[in-house]
Amino acid sequence: MYVLSRPALVLLLMMAIGLGFYPLVGDSYYIRLLTKIMVLGLFAMSLDLLIGFTGLISLGHAAFFGVASYAVAWYIVKAGVTSLLLILPTAIGASAACALVIGWLSIRTAGIYFIMITLAFAQMLHAFFKDQKYWGGTDGFNFYDKPQLVFGDTVLLDLSNRLTLYYFTFAILVSAFVFLIVLLRSPFGRAIQGVKVNEGRMRAMGYNIRHLKLISFIIAGSLAGVAGFLEATRTAYVNPELMSWHMSGNVMIMVILGGMGTLYGPLLGALALTLLGDNISSMWDHWLLIMGAFVIAVVMFLPEGIAGLIEKTANRFKRKPPPKEETEP
């Protein structure tokens, strides 16, 4: 049962305030970097709904990220449309539709087979976009225009403006977080958490497990689609690698590194991994080595990820010991 702990709440508020005010003082390099981290954080958070809360270990989550990105590129490059009101819903809709089909087929399997089948579907999409000239092939698309919200003659929101994009991304991230918190407290949210813990008993009590899993899969896919929309908008560039298994693997590492089933952990995972990559990627070969070592260290010494470390540290500073019920028997 998901409870946002007090230390996590304090940390999140501090992060939100920091992110909210940073552009007033920060330089443009870091504004861009933070936008990227927020987009990846949203992407990782959406995967946490599956891995951390529903017990569905999907290794093909990049499919939904990539499909939404291509929807953005298609509108701008092929249709010459930049209307945010058209592009964003279509991008989300495309991801949701993919999640419906892939999910409907995948959730019939469990365990390692589920991991493999989600991976296979994402690779199929990857291969499709890579093969099709119409979709830009291996090179993908570069574009210059970015989605805009226009009312009459006035531009209300121009996402080619760096600051506008930053705050737009920030607002979406906060909304998605609040949405997921609300969702996890709802009957549906409690039910998927029950599925993760004990699927058999849930079925015996009358729950339709497939429906619950499929809906969760679609919600997670749609949120990944929002992240994909932001990614394409941010970089004005899409290519098939957006839905490759590297991407799916990376976002999974963010979730595990940050702490699955914590919702804010994956945000921290995205932050850690991106900063790490950004600072040492100049030494290309070594950077992957260092990254690998870091991931292994976290998994071995911090099985609950960065979020787990934060909660543990915060608990140590509390005067009261944790309530009895929370200790293992």
Next chain:
Amino acid sequence: MSGFILETQNLSRHFGALMAVDDVTLSFERGLVHAVLGPNGAGKTTLINLLSGEILPSSGSIRFKDYDITSLPANEVSHLGIGRSFQKTNIFPNFTCFENCRLAAQSRMKGVFHFFKPALSYKRINELAEKGLEMCGLTKRRDTLAQAMSYGEQRQLEIGMMLATEPELLLLDEPLAGMGAEESLKVIELLRKLAKEHTLILIEHDMDAVFAVADRLAVMVNGRLLETGTVAEVRASKAVQEAYLGSDEEGH
């Protein structure tokens, strides 16, 4: 409608060459307590698994009231009003007692699209959960994590969760297994109370408990039905005495 709430017709289930349930034709009368007895490995749990839709039969059929439930999945069987408890404790260890029962009760909500209102704001579901807790005697443990409780208490919770779904027919797979004497007495008392308004199918090794609550007995051996009848009839049966009751107490 006949006085039978549940009937099986030549019901069989094999695992490979093993006939776990072998050609069982049985009728359960509405409103009575039926005990299913048999040595270890007799196929009692497999029978319950068939009745509750947990597994599919290899052949034969099952009727519940007016429905043919032979090939219904467990979740649909549950919604017809058949509740079950498990021999091997089957709960949500890292949830509180209340949440275990609440989740059970929540299964009675229509549809799955309840995304925004907090789960705890549904009064009727909360009431059902509290009622389940109270009946199984765990109200005091309401906010304790299930994994932090004694084995006996977890067994009680197992029953509470079943009751929170408000079933009409209860399938109880060894509800007393692993309970202390005092807890057992409480649960036997509960079974007596439940018997007034429900039909019970009870698997139990504890003969005192069986004789205390059961109206009808069915004895299984090696997947086959050996004998059925009232308690007195089955106790008097030669076959049963030879195969089961007579030899020793068959405790475990």
